[in-house]
Amino acid sequence: MAYITFHGAAGTVTGSCHLLQLKDRQLLLDCGQFQGPWEIEQLNYKSLGFDPKEIDGVILSHGHLDHCGRIPVLVEQGFSGRIYCTHPTKDIARLILLDSAYVLKEEFMWKQRKLTRAGVQVKNPLYSMENVYYSLDFFNKTMNYGESVELSKDSRLMFHTKDAGHILGSAQVYVDYAGPDGEKRRLLYTGDIGDGDRPIVNNPDAPEANPAIHALVIESTYGDREHKSYEDSVVEFEEAVASAMKKNGTVLIPTFALERTQEILYHLGNMKKSGRLAKDIPVFLNSPLAIDITRLYTKHCNFCQKDIMNEIKDKRSPFVFPGIRITETAEESMAINSLPGPKIILAGSGMMTGGRIKHHLKHMLWKDSTTLIIVGFQAEGTLGRKIIDGADTVKIFGETIAVRADIYTINGFSAHAGRRHLIAFAKAASPKNVFIVHGEPKSSSDLAENIGKALPNTRIFEPKMGEKFEI
Numbered sequence: 001m002a003y004i005t006f007h008g009a010a011g012t013v014t015g016s017c018h019l020l021q022l023k024d025r026q027l028l029l030d031c032g033q034f035q036g037p038w039e040i041e042q043l044n045y046k047s048l049g050f051d052p053k054e055i056d057g058v059i060l061s062h063g064h065l066d067h068c069g070r071i072p073v074l075v076e077q078g079f080s081g082r083i084y085c086t087h088p089t090k091d092i093a094r095l096i097l098l099d100s101a102y103v104l105k106e107e108f109m110w111k112q113r114k115l116t117r118a119g120v121q122v123k124n125p126l127y128s129m130e131n132v133y134y135s136l137d138f139f140n141k142t143m144n145y146g147e148s149v150e151l152s153k154d155s156r157l158m159f160h161t162k163d164a165g166h167i168l169g170s171a172q173v174y175v176d177y178a179g180p181d182g183e184k185r186r187l188l189y190t191g192d193i194g195d196g197d198r199p200i201v202n203n204p205d206a207p208e209a210n211p212a213i214h215a216l217v218i219e220s221t222y223g224d225r226e227h228k229s230y231e232d233s234v235v236e237f238e239e240a241v242a243s244a245m246k247k248n249g250t251v252l253i254p255t256f257a258l259e260r261t262q263e264i265l266y267h268l269g270n271m272k273k274s275g276r277l278a279k280d281i282p283v284f285l286n287s288p289l290a291i292d293i294t295r296l297y298t299k300h301c302n303f304c305q306k307d308i309m310n311e312i313k314d315k316r317s318p319f320v321f322p323g324i325r326i327t328e329t330a331e332e333s334m335a336i337n338s339l340p341g342p343k344i345i346l347a348g349s350g351m352m353t354g355g356r357i358k359h360h361l362k363h364m365l366w367k368d369s370t371t372l373i374i375v376g377f378q379a380e381g382t383l384g385r386k387i388i389d390g391a392d393t394v395k396i397f398g399e400t401i402a403v404r405a406d407i408y409t410i411n412g413f414s415a416h417a418g419r420r421h422l423i424a425f426a427k428a429a430s431p432k433n434v435f436i437v438h439g440e441p442k443s444s445s446d447l448a449e450n451i452g453k454a455l456p457n458t459r460i461f462e463p464k465m466g467e468k469f470e471i
């Protein structure tokens with residue numbers, strides 16, 4: 001008998017962690033951190049729901065925190081198996097986990113200062129830098145797409161990955177195992193799947209349904225809606241930059257360090273090449289994490305689209321163009337505030353909750369000459385959300401700052417497939433069973449309904465946290 005149990009991203013978007021119990025092996029598909037509102041983040045401190053000592057391996061689909069962020073917890077609690085992932089995912093997960101440990105430590109110290117005086121006991125951070133460094137020793141099997149890995153000879157248990165087209169190195173995972181009568185069965189886990197037609201990563205590979213797919217575990221972030229088209233979003237972005245340049249002002253772009261930063265650099269580079277943006281306008285890449293991640297795109301360029309790979313191999317990186325300024329230190333970052341415009345600044349964090357973007361906002365959000373271009377999702381309760389919701393003033397570092405900048409919100413840069421692509425993917429996979437994960441309840445149930453219409457003979461499940469199914 002084979003089973004799957006859902007220990008995260010079940011009825012919610014974050015915390016992906018699915019346990020496969022196969023004949024002689026127990027495997028996790030991802031081990032991600034819960035992120036978002038307080039009640040969701042508290043789930044990180046609860047029991048994982050299984051004994052980490054009994055897990056033989058983790059197959060990691062990609063390096064986003066909501067897919068790899070509980071690995072240090074797993075290791076701390078006794079996991080001693082292997083972690084499998086693509087070559088870029090290992091390097092990305094290392095940077096993302098170290099950055100997260102740093103943020104957790106900062107938050108802990110801040111809370112300790114504030115709350116200890118009020119007699120409140122502050123919980124230790126979920127994990128430390130040391131936990132992360134120790135966990136990295138378990139990332140001992142990395143691979144290319146299509147490379148088969150044998151997990152157990154006795155039970156003919158194998159897996160391989162294909163390109164998910166979501167971020168650099170992101171993978172769909174195919175696990176081949178023996179059914180109850182020894183017949184070949186296949187499980188396909190999409191991880192997070194891209195929308196296609198992006199400038200850097202490839203389109204997602206079509207599902208490989210030979211042998212037939214017995215179980216499909218599919219994400220549903222955008223299960224109930226479509227994005228604005230990517231091309232239209234690029235046009236909107238370029239128009240926003242162009243109108244800011246006419247004002248000779250500063251363009252602030254709060255960026256997510258992974259994939260979005262590189263896409264924005266790619267588009268700014270194109271504007272410069274074609275003369276739509278003057279070559280001497282400085283573009284500051286002002287986020288240590290984004291700088292390190294951008295270097296990984298060069299290291300792992302064979303995981304990018306062919307023309308990007310060739311450009312990088314020919315030393316014509318799309319991320320390096322006239323006027324690009326790599327801003328490593330905090331002092332250099334502060335100095336940008338006093339430079340005259342026009343200038344363009346890319347800085348984290350993407351939702352403006354921390355990082356270097358905050359001091360730029362403090363210095364520039366109140367100026368008419370500033371343009372703020374928002375290129376990513378802004379969660380409820382974040383500074384970014386307050387600004388797009390039209391606040392006249394915001395608090396930054398305890399100071400009231402007027403919002404006078406021009407604000408542009410561009411919605412079509414998402415790295416997730418929209419509804420139409422998710423349904424088409426499920427249809428092409430044509431599985432016996434579908435498990436819908438990684439979505440808010442409405443997104444998941446809409447997708448369930450639509451896949452049901454497209455595949456009337458398929459059994460469809462929307463698993464709850466901790467729910468176990470035979471596969």
Ligand SMILES: [Zn+2]
Binds near residue numbers: 062064166192
């Ligand atoms: Zn992701």
